[in-house]
Amino acid sequence: MAGAETQRAERGPGRPRQERVTDDTLDAVIELVTEKGVKAVTMDAVAARAGVSKPAIYRRWPSKQALIIAAAESRIGPLTVPDLGDIRAELREVLTARLTAYRLPGTARLLTELMTAAAEAGGPQVAYGDYTERIMSETRRILQRGIARGEVRPEVDIRSAATLVAAPLVYRLLAERELPNARFVDDLVDMVVRAVGP
Missing domain, CATH: 1.10.357.10 (Tetracycline Repressor, domain 2)
Structure with missing residues (x-):
C-alpha cells in the first residue's frame, strides 16, 4: 500500500x-x-x-x-440533518450520505467483518450496539420531526421505522453483493414515506 x-x-x-x-x-x-x-x-x-x-x-x-x-465510525458515523420541513428531503439526505460511504472501497468488507466480530462469542456486542445506536440516532430524530409535522403516523414505532430506513442499503451491499445507487435511494425514500405516512 x-x-x-x-x-x-x-x-x-x-x-x-x-x-x-x-x-x-x-x-x-x-x-x-x-x-x-x-x-x-x-x-x-x-x-x-x-x-x-x-x-x-x-x-x-x-x-x-x-x-x-x-x-x-470514521467511515459510517453519526450524521446531522437540519430540519428541512419535509421528511422526504431529510431521509434522502441521510441515505445519500450513507450511499456515499457504502460505495467507498473496503466498506463492504469492513461492515461484514465488524458484524461477524460482534456476532461471535466474546465479540464486542455492547460496543457494537452502542455504535449502531449512534449512527441510527439522526434517522430517529427525522421520524420524530415527521410525527410533529403530521408526515408520520403518531403510532409508528420509531425504532422499527428507523431500521426500515437503514437496513435495505446494508442488505443490498452485503447480502445482494451489489453497490446501492441513487435510484435505489429514491425508491427507498418513496417506500418508507408510504409505509409510515398518514
Missing part, C-alpha cells in the same frame, strides 16, 4: 499531530481489514501501517474491538 503511505505523508503537514495520529491509525485499520480481514488487525500491524507508536494507539483505543468500531 505504498500509495496509501504516500497519501498519508502528503496530507500530514499542517495537521495537528493528534489529528494525524488518529486519522492515520483509523485509515490503517480500514486498509488492513480490506486487504486481509479483521484477523489481520493487531496493534503491531496497525502501528506499523500507520507509522505511529503502539502507546499512542492504546491511549486512544483500549482494545482491538474499540479500534475496529472507531474505524467503522
Whole structure:
C-alpha cells in the first residue's frame, strides 16, 4: 500500500499531530481489514501501517474491538440533518450520505467483518450496539420531526421505522453483493414515506 503511505505523508503537514495520529491509525485499520480481514488487525500491524507508536494507539483505543468500531465510525458515523420541513428531503439526505460511504472501497468488507466480530462469542456486542445506536440516532430524530409535522403516523414505532430506513442499503451491499445507487435511494425514500405516512 505504498500509495496509501504516500497519501498519508502528503496530507500530514499542517495537521495537528493528534489529528494525524488518529486519522492515520483509523485509515490503517480500514486498509488492513480490506486487504486481509479483521484477523489481520493487531496493534503491531496497525502501528506499523500507520507509522505511529503502539502507546499512542492504546491511549486512544483500549482494545482491538474499540479500534475496529472507531474505524467503522470514521467511515459510517453519526450524521446531522437540519430540519428541512419535509421528511422526504431529510431521509434522502441521510441515505445519500450513507450511499456515499457504502460505495467507498473496503466498506463492504469492513461492515461484514465488524458484524461477524460482534456476532461471535466474546465479540464486542455492547460496543457494537452502542455504535449502531449512534449512527441510527439522526434517522430517529427525522421520524420524530415527521410525527410533529403530521408526515408520520403518531403510532409508528420509531425504532422499527428507523431500521426500515437503514437496513435495505446494508442488505443490498452485503447480502445482494451489489453497490446501492441513487435510484435505489429514491425508491427507498418513496417506500418508507408510504409505509409510515398518514
